[in-house]
Amino acid sequence: MGIERIATADDPRLADYRDLTDVALRRVLEPAGGLYIAESAKVIARALAAGHRPRSVLVQEKWLPDVEALVTDAAVPVFVVTAEVAESLTGYAVHRGALAAMHRPALPSAADVVRDARLVVVLEDIVDHTNVGAIFRAAAGLGADAVLVSARCADPLYRRSVRVSMGTVFQVPWTRLPEWSEARGILHGASFHLAALALSDGAVALDAFRAAEHPRVALLLGAEGDGLSRAALAAADSVVTIPMAGGVDSLNVAAASAVALWELRAR
Secondary structure, three states, rough: OEEOOOOOOOOOOHHHHHHOHHHHHHHHHHHHHHHEEEHHHHHHHHHOOOOOOOEEEEHHHHHHHHHHHHOOOOOOEEEEEHHHHHHHHHOOOOOOOEEEEEEEEOOHHHHHHHOOEEEEEEOOOOOHHHHHHHHHHHHHHOOOOEEOOOOOOOOOOOOOHHHHHOOHOOOOOOOEEEOHHHHHHHHOOOOOOEEEEEOOOOOHHHHHHHHOOOOOOOEOOOOOOOOOOHHHHHHEEEEEEEEOOOOOOOOOOHHHHHHHHHHHHHO
């Protein structure tokens, strides 16, 4: 490895890691620059296993052996800093010891992602990075084959999404979905039954929907608060609801995704 020890946070070699808590800067730095940030050795390992390429790694001295076991390309610089420099650089305590600036891979087409899938999760305009990461973790753990996200959905490769997902954003195939006027045709062309998870008169209970045994299901999940758009509901073949008790009408979208995926998992 190309180990470089750096003593100050203003070193220009650390530009990719600077001010990660500033959302506006992160939007400029990561998508426009073709980068995302992976945090912790476990997450970096999953990114590397998925074929993603690091541009550099930032690590504290005591976690250097973990990184040395992962990054074997001598062309990738590994910047070793103190905990104080790391916190000054990023704006938060880097408890997990390592960050990697990773090159963003090119996204495949939606048709390619769903070609061999049985159960797909579709995220429409979910703007909370924590929820996006949690849904990816549920998708990985409960057997979804792919995730499709709308153009306005939060980025699965933002640092918080990646961290909350425990790196499963690299494990589950995903891509961006076009607007519903085109997306519906892509999914129907692949023989998916579109199931919108929503509160609606005449909605089918989740267990009853499962009993119908549709061979291929695309589960549509909407934004916090507003839920699915009219266009998404119009595109759906069924509206499905989770039966609730105790005067509660719905669950957080990440919790709802886990319940629905558990019910729809392959048996």
